[in-house]
Amino acid sequence: MSSTDQKKSQKRMRGVPVHYDELKKPHTIMLTDSVWRWLQISAKESGVSVGEFIERWGRSQFD
Numbered sequence: 863m864s865s866t867d868q869k870k871s872q873k874r875m876r877g878v879p880v881h882y883d884e885l886k887k888p889h890t891i892m893l894t895d896s897v898w899r900w901l902q903i904s905a906k907e908s909g910v911s912v913g914e915f916i917e918r919w920g921r922s923q924f925d
Contacts, residue, residue: 886913 893901905915 886917 901912901915905912908915910918
């Protein structure tokens, strides 16, 4: 079981990070409709939200 899966089983508390060592904050990005649709489909296939899909992709670029 990965550390992400282990953390997922913990009770979530406001202001306490669950999946990563820091809290997520809202950010705004501008995308074309075709890229947004691709992200939605890809995220759904991966079983995560678009935000989590982007988070994982971003982390894979520097981890």
